[in-house]
Amino acid sequence: MSHPELLEPFPDSEEMEISFGPQHPATHGVLRVQLRLDGERIVDAQPVIGYLHRGTEKIFERETYNGAIPHTDRLDYTAAATANQGLVGAVEKMMGVTVPPRAAYIRMMLAELQRIASHIIWLGTHALDIGAQSPFFYTFEEREKILDLFEEYCGARLTLNSMRVGGLPFDLPEGWTERCRTFIDQLPARIAEWERLLTKNRIWRLRTVGIGVISIADAVEWGLTGPPLRGSGLRWDIRKVFPYDRYDEIDFEIPTGEHGDTYDRYLVRMEEMRQSVRIIRQCLDALPDGPVMAKVPKVIRPPLGEAYFSVEGPKGELGYYVVADGSTNPYRLHVRPSCFINLQALPELVRGHLVADLIAVIGTLDIVLGEIDR
Amino acid sequence: MAEQEPVTPPAPAVPKPPWEEKPVPPAPVEARTHAQVVEILNLLPDAVLGAVEFAGQITVAVPHERILEVCRVCKGALGYTFLVDLTAVDWKERPEGRFDVVYWLHRFTDSRRLRLKVRVADGVEVASVTTVWKTANWMEREVFDMFGVYFADHPNLERILTWEGFNGHPLRKDFPLEGIDTGAAIYPDVFPSGGGPVAGGEGE
Numbered sequence: 001m002s003h004p005e006l007l008e009p010f011p012d013s014e015e016m017e018i019s020f021g022p023q024h025p026a027t028h029g030v031l032r033v034q035l036r037l038d039g040e041r042i043v044d045a046q047p048v049i050g051y052l053h054r055g056t057e058k059i060f061e062r063e064t065y066n067g068a069i070p071h072t073d074r075l076d077y078t079a080a081a082t083a084n085q086g087l088v089g090a091v092e093k094m095m096g097v098t099v100p101p102r103a104a105y106i107r108m109m110l111a112e113l114q115r116i117a118s119h120i121i122w123l124g125t126h127a128l129d130i131g132a133q134s135p136f137f138y139t140f141e142e143r144e145k146i147l148d149l150f151e152e153y154c155g156a157r158l159t160l161n162s163m164r165v166g167g168l169p170f171d172l173p174e175g176w177t178e179r180c181r182t183f184i185d186q187l188p189a190r191i192a193e194w195e196r197l198l199t200k201n202r203i204w205r206l207r208t209v210g211i212g213v214i215s216i217a218d219a220v221e222w223g224l225t226g227p228p229l230r231g232s233g234l235r236w237d238i239r240k241v242f243p244y245d246r247y248d249e250i251d252f253e254i255p256t257g258e259h260g261d262t263y264d265r266y267l268v269r270m271e272e273m274r275q276s277v278r279i280i281r282q283c284l285d286a287l288p289d290g291p292v293m294a295k296v297p298k299v300i301r302p303p304l305g306e307a308y309f310s311v312e313g314p315k316g317e318l319g320y321y322v323v324a325d326g327s328t329n330p331y332r333l334h335v336r337p338s339c340f341i342n343l344q345a346l347p348e349l350v351r352g353h354l355v356a357d358l359i360a361v362i363g364t365l366d367i368v369l370g371e372i373d374r
Numbered sequence: 375m376a377e378q379e380p381v382t383p384p385a386p387a388v389p390k391p392p393w394e395e396k397p398v399p400p401a402p403v404e405a406r407t408h409a410q411v412v413e414i415l416n417l418l419p420d421a422v423l424g425a426v427e428f429a430g431q432i433t434v435a436v437p438h439e440r441i442l443e444v445c446r447v448c449k450g451a452l453g454y455t456f457l458v459d460l461t462a463v464d465w466k467e468r469p470e471g472r473f474d475v476v477y478w479l480h481r482f483t484d485s486r487r488l489r490l491k492v493r494v495a496d497g498v499e500v501a502s503v504t505t506v507w508k509t510a511n512w513m514e515r516e517v518f519d520m521f522g523v524y525f526a527d528h529p530n531l532e533r534i535l536t537w538e539g540f541n542g543h544p545l546r547k548d549f550p551l552e553g554i555d556t557g558a559a560i561y562p563d564v565f566p567s568g569g570g571p572v573a574g575g576e577g578e
Contacts, residue, residue, distance in 0.1 A: 050535040055553075057520075058544055062551055093429050096399045098392035167393075220456050220482075223509030234482075241485050294393035303399040307429045308459070308478055308489070321476070323463050332545075336459040336478075344512045373535060 015043060022051050026129045026359045029369030033346070033358065040354045045347050049340075052373035060333040065091045065300040066164055068333060073159035075335060076371040078121050081107075081114035081150075082313040083371075084163040087333075089244050090309035090320040091165045094302035103167035103292040104245040109180065109283045110153070110162055111245075111311070112276040116187070117146040118314035118366075119269050126266075126363035127198060130207045135197050142190055145183050152176055166296035181284055184277045191273055198266070208262040212349040212361040215260060222345040225338055226316025227268045228365060232260035238312035249286070252279050262364040269366075301328050308336075315339050315366050335374060339367040400429040408432055410488055417447050431489060438475075438492040442501035445477065445490070449506050454479035454488060457503070460513035462521045466547040471495045473523050477503070494523060502528040520545035 021032040030051035036044040056075065060068045065087075072087050073080040085107055092099065099107070124139040147157040152173055154162045162168070198204045214224070219232045229236060237254045239247045255271035257264025302324040310319030316338030323332040342365050349361045405411055405427035411434060415422055421444050423435040436444050448454040459478040466472060471493035479488045494500055502525040503510045514525045515534040522543035525531055533540060542549055 050533075050537065053535045055544055058549075058551060094399065095397050097397040100391075100393040221508050223457060223507070236482070291393070294397070295395065296397060303401075305400070305402060305428045306433070306489075307431060308487075310458075317458070319459060319478075321459060321461060321478070332463045334459070334461040340512065340516075341509060344509060 014038075020045075020355075020358070022048075027362060028125065028367060031343075031362070031367070031369055031372075033362075035355070035358070037355065040356075042350050042353055042355060042358060045350050045358060047343055047346050049343070049369070049372050052369045054374065056374040057332075057334060060330055062329065064328050065302070065330065068330065069163065070159065070161045072335075073161055074370060075337070075374060076118075076313065076315065076318070076339065076368045077158055078368055079114050079118040079314045080158060080160040081110040081162055082311055082318060084160065085111050085245070086309060086311040086313070086318050086320045088163045088165050089311060090307060090322045091300060091302060093309050094305060094307045094322055094324060095165070095296070095300070097166050097294050097296055099167055099245065100291050100294055101246065101288045102171075102290045103294070105283045105287050106168055106172060106292065107163060108245050108247065108250070109280050110150075110160075112279045112283075113146050113149060113180075115276050115314045116273050117143050119273050120146075122269060122314075122363070122366045123194065123266075126360075126366075127204075129359045129363045130204070132198065132201070132204060135194055138190070138194060138197070142187065149176070149180055149183065152179070164293070165300050167291070167293035171292050177284055177287065180280065184280050184284075187277055188274060191270060195270060199270075205263065207357075207360055208266060208364075210259075211262045211353060211357050212364055213259065213261045214345065214349060218348065219260065219345075222348065223341045224316070224345055226313065226342070226366075227265050227272065228316070228342055228345075230254065231257035231265035231268045233258055238310055238317055242310070244309070244311060247279075250279050250282050252282075262360050265364045299328055301326065310336065313338055315368065315371070316342055318371075335371075337371045337374060339365075339369075340372045340374075343367050343372055403427045405432055410486060413452055414444070414447070417451055418444060431487065433489040433491055435491050435493070438471075438494045438498065438500055441475075441477075441490070441492050442503060442506070445503045445506045448479055448488070448490070452481070453483055454481045456480040456482065457507035457509050457513075458487070460503075460510055460517065462517045462523055462545075464521060464545065464547050471498075473521060475500055475517065475523060496522070497524075499524045499526040501526050502531075504528060519543070522546065 016037045018035045018037055019032055020035050021027040022030040032048040034046045034048055035042060056071050059071055069084055069087055072083040075083050120139045120143045124136040127135040150160055151157050154160050214232055216232045216234050219229050233256050235254050235256050240254060252275045255268045257268050304324060304326045306323045308319055308321045310317050318338050319336030321334040322330055325331040350358050405425040408427060410432050411425040421436055421440050423437060426433045458480050461476050463474040473494050475492050477490040492500060502514055512534060514528055517523050518531055519533040519535050520543055542554055
């Protein structure tokens with residue numbers, strides 16, 4: 001830890017146990033943190049989860065493979081497209097399906113739009129938690145436009161159900177690419193506007209620099225993925241390491257931080273949004289013609305076996321472990337939830353900090369309780 | 375009968391793109407000679423019960439008494455520093471051990487992944503790997519909560535997604551899908567007749 005001396009209780013201290021949440025707006029859902037406090041200092045913070053447990057993995061066993069896709073929307077309900085992408089990718093891997101290039105490109109566009117939308121929610125609420133109110137209003141305006149694009153594509157704004165095993169249920173509607181291009185052309189200016197509000201803001205830096213520091217070695221030990229891992233400085237991204245869809249044909253960078261603190265994770269996510277814009281622009285330029293659905297059997301029936309497939313979700317590595325018994329229903333379908341595993345490191349990140357910093361750290365881990373509790 | 379028209383020879387077949395072909399599912403391949411398995415065999419020759427490659431992923435079966443030792447070697451000598459996932463599968467009917475506990479490891483140096491698998495009977499403890507990877511803590515708690523697999527020497531083996539005192543392990547195959555009566559019903563089973571306001575009624 002960065003402040004070992006703070007762990008020593010003062011001789012005349014009276015430690016308190018306080019339950020933070022589960023009904024607290026700054027916990028981003030129904031998260032409860034059992035705090036042990038010495039005055040304002042956090043001695044220990046243990047997350048208590050499970051308030052949103054719906055038994056999704058049990059429900060998966062009842063559904064067919066395509067029928068399980070709507071349930072993945074409800075895991076990380078701020079990033080449904082990437083959750084869809086992971087499940088269909090896992091089943092396609094087990095069946096040996098090659099997705100048509102047009103479908104792969106549209107999937108990448110949806111996933112990157114979703115990444116921007118998810119990072120926008122993170123930025124707005126994270127800034128709101130720390131005390132900067134105005135970014136919330138600016139950011140959510142852009143998110144509306146992304147949700148409009150989703151609505152135009154598949155009719156839904158949040159629970160998209162936008163992919164199928166073998167490709168996509170629909171082709172893009174008329175004029176979608178032009179509207180998408182209009183959106184991404186104006187987005188970098190808006191990102192710069194948000195950064196002007198925060199990046200050099202003195203209060204923002206006081207609240208985020210040096211808060212929730214974690215080294216690369218510790219981050220790997222705790223299994224962190226996504227921006228929390230890259231913020232510590234490890235250049236690691238599933239899109240580059242195990243490219244899925246057509247990410248190997250796209251040119252983009254993986255931003256990393258140096259210090260592993262809340263401020264660096266903020267910078268990493270801001271840069272990720274710009275890289276997503278870059279990916280979408282390349283996809284629009286190179287969007288091939290052709291079918292959006294591969295020739296897959298009507299009844300999806302993967303062979304006996306098991307496979308793990310993961311995508312780089314906005315929050316980290318989102319993986320699906322499929323065990324098939326040769327029938328039309330998954331025998332076991334396990335989700336490797338990125339938020340669940342990232343949240344586990346919370347006690348490490350906040351020990352010795354002030355209570356107010358706990359809010360900043362919960363925000364910077366970018367958790368969604370739907371995915372944690374499943 | 376009219377004279378038959380000359381039959382034109384069929385055009386040379388253009389190879390169809392892979393997405394128009396019928397998909398060919400991968401088949402399991404014996405993988406004892408695969409480089410990733412040979413590494414383990416060199417260090418722990420008697421700890422590998424079997425090795426299979428399926429869809430490009432290596433699965434190594436390990437006796438459950440030796441999982442901690444194998445994990446230590448995998449992390450220390452072989453460099454699998456990252457535990458990606460830990461879960462379990464319930465094979466209810468299998469006589470030689472009901473559960474598979476599955477470990478999914480990652481190595482950063484060459485980006486390779488390895489699946490370890492142990493087979494345990496109901497009620498048999500598996501050694502906890504929290505001393506090897508700290509991240510295994512919550513994953514093992516989840517497996518305990520969902521399957522009732524016990525992990526020996528786990529620092530805090532409590533339920534994590536369901537609540538303390540919950541009766542049963544939901545992801546076992548014999549747990550009913552519709553759930554069990556936990557005594558925590560929010561709504562009454564039968565609503566009293568005549569209750570509530572009636573459209574056009576006087577009200578009370």
